[in-house]
Amino acid sequence: MGAFTFKGGLHPYDGKDLSKDRPIKTVLPKGELIYPLSQHIGAPAVPVVAKGDRVLKGQKIAEAAGFVSANIHSSVSGTVKAIEPRLTVTGATINSIIIENDGEYEEIEYQKVKSLDQLSKDEIRNLIKEAGIVGMGGAGFPTHVKLMPKDDKAIDYVIANCAECEPYLTSDYRRMLEEPEKIVSGLKVILKLFDNAKGILAVEDNKPDCIEKLNQIVQKEDRIEVVSLKTKYPQGAERQLIYASTGRAINSSMLPADAGCVVNNVDTITAIYMAVCEGKPLMHRIVTVTGNAIKNPQNFLVATGTNYHELIDEAGGFTEEPAKIISGGPMMGFAIYDLDVPTTKTSSALLCLTNDDVAELAPSACINCGKCVEVCPGRIIPSRLADFAERHDEASFEKYDGMECCACGCCSFICPAKRQLTQSVKSMRLLVLANKKKK
DSSP, X not given: OOOSSXXXXXXXXXXXXXXXXXXXXEEOOOSEEEXXXXXSSSSOOEEOOOTTOEEOBTOEEEEOOSSSOOOEEOSSOEEEEEEEEEEXXXXXXXXXXXXXXXXXXXXXXXXXXXXXXXXXXXXXHHHHHHTTOBOTTTTOOBHXXXXXXXXXXXXXXXXXXXXXXXXXXXXXXXXXXXXXXXXXXHHHHHHTTOTTOEEEEEEETTOHXXXXXXXXXXXXXXXXXXXXXXXXXXXXXXHHHHHHHHSOOOOTTOOGGGGTEEEEEHHXXXXXXXXXXXXXXXXXXXXXXXXXXXXXXXXXXXXXXXXXXXXXXXXXXXXXXXXXXXXXXXXXXXXXXXXXXXXXXXXOEEEEESOOHHHHOXXXXXXXXXXXXXXXXXXXXXXXXHHHHHTTOHHHHHHTTGGGOOOOOHHHHHOTTOOOHHHHXXXXXXXXXXXXXXX
C-alpha cells in the first residue's frame, strides 16, 4: 500500500458543515420531467417512446446507441409530452424526452432477480448495462464499459471512491452513513467480476463515523478493507486516489485498468447494487443543495429529470439573491446562468453563493513564486503551461506535460496573482485532443 496520500494538493474551506448533518430527504417531482438523451459520455441514447405514449416509472424510454452509450429510464409515470431540444445545465441545448408527471408513480413490474451466486459475469454486466448506469461522480462514463477491461485477471484492486474531497459536497457522506450496506453489497457485485481483485473502500480521515460504520460491515469480508486517506484536495481524483490507496501511478495516456485498478463512485456502486440485487434501473441520485445563499442546505434523493427550481424550493429558497450558482463543487464545478434545467445522472450538487469572489479578482502578471507547482497533484508547471496556452503553442504545451493536468483547480486557487491557470490549461488540453482527433 502507499502512504495514503499524494504529493501536492491543498486544504480549501470545505463548507461541509452546512449540509452534512441533515439526513437525505426524498423529493417527489411536481411538474414535467426532462430527460436529455445525452447525459453520459458516448453516443446519445435513441428514444423508444413517442409523443402521447403513457410510460411507467422504471420503463426504458431511450436505448443506448452503441457500445459507449447508456439507456435512460423514466423516474415517474406519466405521458410523453414532447421529444425536442431543451436547455441543460452545461448551457447546451440537447434533444430530450419530456414527460408530464401524473403524480401516481405507477411502476413497471421488475424482473425477478437471482442471487449473486447464481449470476454469471456476463449476466451481471448485462444487468448493469440495461439499468443505464454511468459514472455518477461527474464523468458519466457508461459503467458496463468500465467493467469490461481487456484482461479481467489483471485487475488487482476495485476501489470505491468514498473520499468526497470536493468542498461543500456531502451526498456521498450521507450515503455512507445511511446506507453503508448497499455500498458494500455493490462492491461485492463488482468483485464477482474480478476473481483476483481486492476491494478497497477509500475514505478521507475527516469522516471517522463513516470509517467506523464501514469497518463494522466488512470485518468478516476477506476481500474488502477500509483504507483511511489523508484529508486533502483532490484526494478523490482518480489518479490521486489510486496512488494513495495502492501506491500505483498512472498518467493521462493510461486507464486505471492499466495499473490493475477499477474505480467507481459511491453513488455508482449503490446503483450497481440496485440493478443487480433489486432489479431496478438508475432513476434517482443524491444531490447536495447548499451554499450560504440557501436557507436550508440539504441532501435530496432526486428523481432524474427533476427541475432545479424544485430543489431550491425544497431547500427553503434563497436567503438572498445568489451572486453565483455552480453545478457541482467550487473547485471543479461550473457556473450556470439558468435554473430552469433538469437534474441528470451526473448532477452531484447545486452550490449557491452570495458572493462571486472569482469575478471580483483582477488577474495580474505571474510573480514566479512557484506555489502552483507546489500544490499541483500532476507534478507539472501550471504557470508555464498557461503561457503556452495563451500563445497557442501546442508543441511546447505537450513537451511540458500539459496533458497531465486533471483540471482540479489547485493552481488557480493558490495563485497570488489570481491568474486563471486551470481554465487556460484545460482549454488547451481540449484543443490538443480535438486536433489529434482530426488527424
